[in-house]
Amino acid sequence: MDFAALFNDVYLARFAILKGLGVTIAISALSIVLGTLLGVGVGLVLTYGPKPARWLARGYTDFIRGTPVLVLVFASYYVLGVVGVDLPPFDAGVLALTVFCGSHVGEIVRGALQAIAAGQTEAAKAIGLTFSQTFAYVLWPQALRQMLPAWVNTAVEMVKASTLLSIIGVGELLLRVQELISRTFLSLEFYLFAGLLYFAVNFAIERLGRAIERRVALPT
Amino acid sequence: MGYTLNFAAVWRSFDLLLDGLGLSLALAFGGVLIGCAIGIFVAFNLTVKSRMRRGPAQTYVTIIRNTPILVLILFVYFGLPQLGVSLSKTTSFVLTLAVYSGAYLAEVFRAGLAAVPPGLREAGLAIGLRESQIRMSVILPLMLRNALPSLGSTFISLFKDTSLAAAIAIPELTFEARKINVETFRVVETWIVTSLLYVATCSVLAALIRVAERRIAIPR
Numbered sequence: 001m002d003f004a005a006l007f008n009d010v011y012l013a014r015f016a017i018l019k020g021l022g023v024t025i026a027i028s029a030l031s032i033v034l035g036t037l038l039g040v041g042v043g044l045v046l047t048y049g050p051k052p053a054r055w056l057a058r059g060y061t062d063f064i065r066g067t068p069v070l071v072l073v074f075a076s077y078y079v080l081g082v083v084g085v086d087l088p089p090f091d092a093g094v095l096a097l098t099v100f101c102g103s104h105v106g107e108i109v110r111g112a113l114q115a116i117a118a119g120q121t122e123a124a125k126a127i128g129l130t131f132s133q134t135f136a137y138v139l140w141p142q143a144l145r146q147m148l149p150a151w152v153n154t155a156v157e158m159v160k161a162s163t164l165l166s167i168i169g170v171g172e173l174l175l176r177v178q179e180l181i182s183r184t185f186l187s188l189e190f191y192l193f194a195g196l197l198y199f200a201v202n203f204a205i206e207r208l209g210r211a212i213e214r215r216v217a218l219p220t
Numbered sequence: 221m222g223y224t225l226n227f228a229a230v231w232r233s234f235d236l237l238l239d240g241l242g243l244s245l246a247l248a249f250g251g252v253l254i255g256c257a258i259g260i261f262v263a264f265n266l267t268v269k270s271r272m273r274r275g276p277a278q279t280y281v282t283i284i285r286n287t288p289i290l291v292l293i294l295f296v297y298f299g300l301p302q303l304g305v306s307l308s309k310t311t312s313f314v315l316t317l318a319v320y321s322g323a324y325l326a327e328v329f330r331a332g333l334a335a336v337p338p339g340l341r342e343a344g345l346a347i348g349l350r351e352s353q354i355r356m357s358v359i360l361p362l363m364l365r366n367a368l369p370s371l372g373s374t375f376i377s378l379f380k381d382t383s384l385a386a387a388i389a390i391p392e393l394t395f396e397a398r399k400i401n402v403e404t405f406r407v408v409e410t411w412i413v414t415s416l417l418y419v420a421t422c423s424v425l426a427a428l429i430r431v432a433e434r435r436i437a438i439p440r
Contacts, residue, residue: 066419068383070394075411082407083223160288167387174291181298188299195291202286 006189013180020176021197027090027162027172028201031097032155038098039105046110057106064103069161072096077168093165097158104154112147113139145216152209156202163198173197229404230413233396240396241417247310247392248379251317252325255378256371258318259325264355266330277326284323290384292316297388313385321378328374332367333359365438372429376422383418393417 010017045057064072076096080087087095116139124134166175177194181187230237265277284292297312307315336359344354364371386395397414401407 062423063415063419066380066422067415068380068394068418070383070386071397071411071415071418074394074398075415078401078407079411156286160290163288163290164384166290174288174294178294188295188302191291191295191299195287195295198288198291199283199286203282206286 002186003189005184006186006193009180009184009186009190010193013176016176016180017173017197020171020173021201023090023171024159024162024173025201027094027097027165027170028155028159030094031101031162032158034094034098035101035158036105036151038102040109042102042106043109043113046106047113061103061106064099065107069096069100070164070167072100073164073168089165089168089170093162093168093170097161097165100161101154101158104157105151108147108150108154109143111150112143115146116142145218148209148213148216152205155205155209159198159202159205223408225409226406227409227413229406230400230409233400233404234413236396236400237393237414237417240391240393241421243390244379244382244385244392244394245421247314247317247382247385247390248375250314251382252321252375252378254314254318255321255325258322259329260360262322262326263329263333266326267333281323281326284320285327289316289320289381290387292320293384293388309385309388309390313382313388313390317378317381320381321374324374324378325371328367328370329363331370332363335366336362362438365436368429368433368436372426372433375429376425379422379425380418 042057042061045053046061049057073093073096076099077087077089077092080092080095120138120142121134124138129137162172163174165172166178169175174194177190181190184190262277262280265273266281268274293313293316296307296316297309300307300312340358340362341354344358349358382392383394385392386398389395391399393414397410400410404410
């Protein structure tokens with residue numbers, strides 16, 4: 001291992017690396033935010049939707065959750081191009097990750113809503129709340145707490161999945177690092193370095209999630 | 221749109237896809253088998269009081285869970301040869317998958333261990349079993365039965381991760397699909413068939429796991 005050379009090369013390539021890290025964070029943030037919005041919608045349909053809509057949502061989540069992310073990334077990049085929607089790699093990748101994230105968040109939302117004791121809804125009915133009031137004041141706040149840990153996990157998974165976009169040529173962190181490796185041949189050092197950067201991002205997310213969990217925990 | 225679906229090219233190479241699927245399954249089985257051994261070992265270490273043993277186990281789980289598997293795969297395959305550890309494609313992938321799954325399975329088994337009532341250990345001590353005997357013949361079987369549902373879903377998710385073996389040119393399902401794409405340009409059809417193959421395999425695996433769960437459920 002030649003760490004002196006690594007530091008030197010990292011310093012020389014600091015702008016490329018930072019740019020890659022920026023793209024990684026942009027991909028992850030976009031797909032987490034859009035995927036969560038999609039997922040909340042899907043989760044609500046899965047729990048409260050009319051039968052046909054529920055089947056549709058179930059089909060979507062089961063199909064996407066049964067397909068590897070890499071296949072989704074390839075499909076969204078190549079298939080959409082063939083049928084006339086020519087997305088650049090970044091957009092196609094974010095689309096694939098969003099669809100993936102949405103299916104996972106959908107299941108998380110459904111699970112969280114169904115885990116709330118039926119007595120809560122009955123009590124809300126008894127004091128005369130409408131369904132939308134029950135949802136907004138009774139069910140949703142409890143569901144949010146319930147799904148926070150799983151959601152943070154999904155966020156970490158999305159950052160990890162963003163590496164797959166390097167395969168369709170999105171200039172995120174891993175692709176930048178691979179470019180550096182093909183110039184310097186320091187594969188061991190640079191992959192270690194990339195792993196450390198990803199670890200730092202994900203560890204920060206995990207810690208942040210724990211801190212929020214503690215803040216919003218119900219006093220017992 | 222003006223695109224007509226034509227599956228003929230895909231059916232002609234369908235046995236290639238099936239070969240790829242077989243290899244994907246083999247990779248997943250191999251990885252998870254070793255991963256289970258790692259996971260059980262780490263899980264026992266996670267539950268002991270001694271900080272000397274819990275610390276390294278916790279660190280392993282945290283680091284691996286927060287690092288993208290693609291980075292790990294590339295690190296092992298391209299990085300380790302610099303240290304003189306040259307593994308074949310398949311060996312390095314199965315090993316990486318084992319180390320990666322070990323971290324997730326450790327958490328699964330830790331939860332399984334926590335669900336074994338402490339009274340059973342005490343009962344074992346009372347009838348004169350040694351600590352190691354209690355572990356092997358009392359706690360381990362119960363823990364495995366507790367852990368089976370999560371073990372199953374972890375296995376399915378690892379099966380999907382075998383698609384990343386395409387990144388180091390192992391001829392599994394995703395790799396074969398890309399090859400067919402390059403040769404026939406039937407992109408839409410290939411990805412439809414490929415993702416359906418993944419979804420179908422995942423459903424079959426899920427069904428098998430449900431059967432196994434019923435068969436070995438702890439009678440109450």
